[in-house]
Structure formats: structure tokens, C-alpha cells
Amino acid sequence: MIRQVELVERVLAYDPDADEDLLNRAYVFSMKAHGAQKRASGDPYFSHPLEVAAILTGFKLDTATIATALLHDTIEDTVATYEQIERAFGPDIAKLVDGVTKLSRLEVQSERNKQAENFRKLLLAMSNDIRVLLVKLADRLHNMRTLHHIKEVEKRRRIALETMEIYAPLAERIGMQEIKDELEDLSFGVLHPEARDSIMGRLEYLRGTDSRFVERIVDHLKRTLANAGIEAWVSGREKRPVSIWRKMQTKNVAFEQLSDIVAFRIVVKDVETCYRTLGVVHASYPTVPGRFKDYISTPKPNGYRSIHTAVLGPEGHRIEVQIRTTEMHEVAEVGVAAHWSYKQGEIGAEGQQYRWLRELLEILEQAEDPEEFLEHTKLTMFQDQVFCFTPKGDLFSLPRGATPVDFAYAVHSDVGDTCVGAKVNGRLVPLRSELKNGDQVEILRSKTQTPSPTWEGFVVTGKARSRIRRFIRNQQRGEYAALGRQIAQKAFKEAGESFTEKAIEAALKALKMKAVEDVYVALGDGNLTDRAMLAAIFPGRNIEQQPGAEKVVPLARARARQAKGSGSPVSIRGLIPGMAVHFAGCCHPLPGDRIVGIVATGRGVTIHTIDCDTLEQFADNPDRWLDVSWDRESDGTDRxxxxxxxxxxxxxxxxxxxxxxxxxxxxxxxxxxxxxxxxxxxxxxxxxxxxxxxxxxxxxxxxxxxxxxxxxxxxxx
CATH class of the missing domain: 3.30.70.260 (ACT domain)
Known part of the structure; x- marks a missing residue:
């Protein structure tokens, strides 16, 4: 465990003006607060915040961030309060500590829901100050390094999966490549231990058969560049096991077929020399087609800049070469931590490279629940990028497989909502077309256009999907409310009562609803029957239907009465005699399709194909499902x-x-x-x-x- 003096000396080594007294006070406060607490390993709990602070000194972070690392678990795991930290260390550090604190005391329905809520709070906190995320990543990194001390296998797997799905992508998004690589590798070892051991064994074998391979390639590259008058620092590094495994999965190839297991980096003084170096490399070695990427002219969203190319290098080996300046190399290794601009408050939700953070906040506003937010967030963070331009030359990065609709929502939510068409490189294309690197996209708009439910089937960005789903929810609510009002009016009339919203309003408490519109929506989507509504409005009264009125059959009894022959004008088995039948306009079921019936109060039954996406809306209402099938004895005369x-x-x-x-x-x-x-x-x-x-x-x-x-x-x- 690192000592107090050593921690302070590390900070002073890169920041001589650091507040030494603040660091010492934070050290003592945290040590006293955690007291005799122990970790799963048996070590004193205080060793954890101390190691987190030590990790962050490696990225040369400011004094406030190091102090936050020392204090980050005090509010959650000790009797210390936000007010105490604010009095002792000021409001800035108190806000940072609070931002890192997990919602461990939050009562939620499931572990997944808890994960979503925790991530939601982290997102809101880091949108105000990105240093919250830096501390959180270092916290997660140390927890992953000591994960083997946790005895429960399932708990280890859950933590590793959360790390792989959320924290590693977040580290990549802010350019913390070193942390991202280690988080992924540690998670990979927990989730796929046999695969990691196999790859590690093969790497060891390769090192044993040709231990000087990397050294020889580096020397050859250095000589080639020196002969061209280019001064450069050249290094070679093995790709991590998780990176090799992913490439084996995506390309469906064996380990032996991979020829770019080692990446070689060439670091030069300026951008001009980068392109000169590229020319020398391509002139000296045959290039591998389709493997050239210029991230200097079009940087990644996290600010990463470099030129990537693949060549048949010395000794005929296929190698990957990355060319960058010293400054680019520093950003590539430590990302946002390479800049001191957060001292002036310049790093936050503003700025081009943090567009993704603003988009996550927009998704947070659109999502219906925490789990939906987490789903869309993963969509936004996880996928490889393509770079597309507006007609004015503005650059937008999108996930691979993105469509013009995704591009429209990336420009602005209103542009997406009013999109009616798109031109890619001057030609009109279908909205479901897949965009490619370098495409120029022009969005055609109409004020009367609204998002189409069909868009959800092909968009790939979380922002687009959440916005479309929100529109569909609002549209459906309006339709259900209109239908529910009609059902309510009819029910009042059949019961011999005058329809009035005041009567419904008086029964809201009994119905456990907040507004009259909620009652209409529940009636419209079948979650509330007209009988139940009348019973709540007129308690104690026996509401009789008027003669000749259509009798509403409760679904439980309706199922018990299902007849073998439906008696309906269409050839479907399993229907209730006399029940109105509608064929869903979303999936257009045909004889030969597997089908299911969905019952809606006052509307009869709607027939859907078994794979219709609309059925997801009724997943929580199994009482509304009817087991139906086409009549095999149909003569085929129906159309x-x-x-x-x-x-x-x-x-x-x-x-x-x-x-x-x-x-x-x-x-x-x-x-x-x-x-x-x-x-x-x-x-x-x-x-x-x-x-x-x-x-x-x-x-x-x-x-x-x-x-x-x-x-x-x-x-x-």
C-alpha cells in the first residue's frame, strides 16, 4: 500500500504548486472515516481509496481530483456526510465526491434496474465535471484488479460484465485507452477465462519461438525512416488478448490466421512529418488494401488522432503501423487527462468531442425507464464509427450501420423528427440505406412530417431510437385516450347514467389513477374494463346492461368458453363466438403464418403474426392473449x-x-x-x-x- 508521503511526492513531481495541505487533510479524513473496515481481501478498506488516488497520479491529475479519489467512498461506506466534506474541503470537492458516490441505498426492482439508476446518476454528475468519470474509472480499475478476492462466482461475473458493457466504453469515449484496455482485459479473464488462457498460451509460444521478432521489426523501421531523413521514436506492442479474441470472432478466423497481433507505433515531431512518414512506409513496403485510416484529418469522437495502415513489412510479415505526433501519442494514451484545461472548467458537456455526452443526456430525457435508457446508451457507446459530412462540411461520427435517419437525429432532434428523405453524395436514397465513411448527407425536411414507427426497425443510434419510441408512446397514448373516452361514454349510456368526467374524477382514488386521461388510456388499451370503472364510480350498485346492449365478457371466462370452431366469418380456431375480429395492419397476417390474438375491451380481438414487434407492448398482460390458429379445413376461397x-x-x-x-x-x-x-x-x-x-x-x-x-x-x- 502506497504511503502518505509517497502519494504527495508523486503529485508534487508533476505539479509543484499542488496544495500539499489539502492532500494530507484528505488522507487523514479518509483514513479515520474508514477506520477498521476491511475489504474482501482482508486488507484495510482505506487501501482502496489510496490505490485509486495512486492510479490517478499516473495520469498527472490535479489536486482536487486526487483528494476526491481519497474521499470517494466516505459518504457511501462511512458515517461521514456531504455537509462534513463540504465544510472540510469546500463545495467543489464535495460535489465531485457526491458525483462518484453510488446509489447503493436506492430501493429498486432488480439488479439491472439498480445498475441503470447508478449509471444515470454518474452520467448527470460527469456532465457537470468530467473529473467525476476519471475518479470513477480509477475506482472501477482497482476493484477489477482485486476482483478475484470475491468468492461468489456470479457476483464476479456481474461486475465484470458491467465493466465490459459500461465502464470500458466510457473510458474509450474520453480517450483513456490505457484504462480501457486493462478494464477489458480483466473483464475478459472473468467472463471467458478459457479463451483468455488459450490466447495467452499461444502468445507465450510465439515469444518463445522468435523472441526478437518485435525488436528486429522496430530496428528495420528505424533504419528505413533514418535513411529518408526522418527522426522518429518506434515501438512495438502486442495487442491484448481481448482485442485478439474479438478479431477472431468478427473475422471468424483462427489464431494462426491473424498476422497483425503486434501494432508498431511511429511517433514524430509534427503533422507534416506524419504524412512524410506515411509516404516512406508505403514506398518501402507493399500496402494491405482496405486497412488505411486517417484519424488525423477526421479524429475520433474522443479526440484520438493517428494514421493507421497495414503493410507487408520486414521479413514479409504483415504488420499494423500507427503514425502520430508526440502530442497525439499522449492524448491516445491518457485521453482527456492529457489536458489541463479542466482547471479552467473547459471540459464538460460542451465542445465537439463531447457531443456524445450531450446525446446521452438527451436519451436520458426521452427514455421511459432506467432500463430503456441503459439499452439506448449501450447502442450509443458500443459500435464502431463511420464519419459523414453535412453539405456545409460539418463532421458527424455515427455507429457503423447508421442510416440517414440516424444522421438526421445526430444533427438535431427536430431535424430527425421532420425528415422526409435524404440525399447521399447528391443522390436521393432510401432512408434505410447504410451510410459509409466520407458520405456527404443532405436531409430533406417537411414541417408536416412526424417520426414513422417503421424507422425504429432500422435505426442504430440510441438517440434516434429513444426519440422515435417517445413519439410512438405519445401517439399511442392519444389514440388509447380517444378510444377509452368512447368506451366510457358507451358504458355510462348502457348503465342508464349520464356521462360526466366529474364522476370519473371522484373515483380516481378507487381506481388508483392520477387523472381522468389515465382512466381513458387504461380503458383504451384494455388494462381496465368498463365494468370495473363503473363499479368504482358507483360502489355498491348493481350496474345492469340495458336490453340489447353488447355484453362484455371478462377475459378469464372468455377463455373458458373458447370453442373449437369459432363461428366467425374468417377461418380461425380458438375465437369466442360472435367476437369482432380485426387483422393487424402492422404485420398483415396470412393463412400459414403462426398467429396470436390480442383482446381489447370494446374492440374484439386483433390477429397478429407471432413474430410481430407490436406484441412486445402486451408482454406484461398475458390475460389479453388468445391462443388461435388458422382453420386447416378452410377451402381457400377467402382472400x-x-x-x-x-x-x-x-x-x-x-x-x-x-x-x-x-x-x-x-x-x-x-x-x-x-x-x-x-x-x-x-x-x-x-x-x-x-x-x-x-x-x-x-x-x-x-x-x-x-x-x-x-x-x-x-x-x-
């Missing part, structure tokens, strides 16, 4: 609507070819809508009257064989 989406070449005779194929297979077009058009193609949605899913599949296969039709898919949303 059903199936929807297809197709892209047709914009050329004479294309539409005629489309309709001819459909007519030849005995189907009828009852609706055709052009969803997008350009100089080269038309996108259309067609509703076809078909016998069953096999009939539709045959039509799709025939359309795909037509040379004028670019693509055809069955619509699922």
Missing part, C-alpha cells in the same frame, strides 16, 4: 391482404412488368403507394389480395426474378 415493399427501376415498362407478374399469379392489387422516388428508382408499398402466405411467397419469388425489379420484401412493420 387476405398481404403487403410487400418493392424497389422498381425507373424505366419504361417497369410498372407494367410488376403488375403483369402479380396478375399472372392470380393476385389483386387493392392499394399501391409510392413511398420514395428518385431519378433511378421508385420505392412502393403494395397491398395484395392473396389466398395465403405460400401464395404471397410465390409472387415475391417471381417478382425477384424480374430484371426491372431491384428488390422485394414482405412488409413487417
Amino acid at each position: 387476405f391482404t398481404g403487403r410487400i415493399n418493392t424497389v422498381v427501376n425507373n424505366e419504361p415498362g417497369a410498372l407494367s412488368a410488376l403488375t403483369t407478374v402479380i396478375a399472372r399469379y392470380g393476385a389483386n392489387i387493392n392499394n399501391l403507394r409510392i413511398t420514395n422516388r428518385s431519378g433511378d428508382f421508385f420505392e412502393m408499398a403494395l397491398d395484395l389480395e392473396v389466398k395465403d402466405v405460400k401464395h404471397l411467397t410465390n409472387i415475391i419469388a417471381a417478382l425477384r426474378a424480374s430484371p426491372v425489379i431491384s428488390s422485394v420484401e414482405r412488409a413487417r412493420g
